[in-house]
Amino acid sequence: MNSRRDKREELQSEARHQTIELVSNLVPFGNLAYKTFTAISKPLYIQRREEWIKDISLRLLRLEEQDKIKLEDLAGSDEFNTILIKASNLAQEHHQEEKINALKGIVINTSLDLSKDK
Structure with missing residues (x-):
């Protein structure tokens, strides 16, 4: 049971990072903001x-x-x-x-x- 929850948390973490990366590419200096975010909060x-x-x-x-x-x-x-x-x-x-x-x-x-x- 915990394995499913762990897997779900991991997938959600990856999805958040992918979404933030995608959105950050759409705004000026967004890529820099994404790199800063990922440096602070790793998946x-x-x-x-x-x-x-x-x-x-x-x-x-x-x-x-x-x-x-x-x-x-x-x-x-x-x-x-x-x-x-x-x-x-x-x-x-x-x-x-x-x-x-x-x-x-x-x-x-x-x-x-x-x-x-x-």
């Missing part, structure tokens, strides 16, 4: 994506600094890339921290498991 999905990428990147870099993983090896792993992409897509669809943290755990644990095998 939900962009905020979620940026937060996800930042957090996962920092966690993986920390593990590499601790010599627990090698990012170069993981970059070449089809299994890791598949899990990372799927988890990233799911994380953008949810606002619930519990679910997002579970997805982060899956990515981190997969990176550790694959690194142990090497």
Whole structure:
């Protein structure tokens, strides 16, 4: 149920931004106003994506600094890339921290498991 609501909120957020962009192109200096608006108020999905990428990147870099993983090896792993992409897509669809943290755990644990095998 929450997933439908989340999806609806995301679609509404995107629609608002598209409408504002369209209208802003019709008025003088409207494009500048739109860019200012989007710099202040990013669509939900962009905020979620940026937060996800930042957090996962920092966690993986920390593990590499601790010599627990090698990012170069993981970059070449089809299994890791598949899990990372799927988890990233799911994380953008949810606002619930519990679910997002579970997805982060899956990515981190997969990176550790694959690194142990090497």
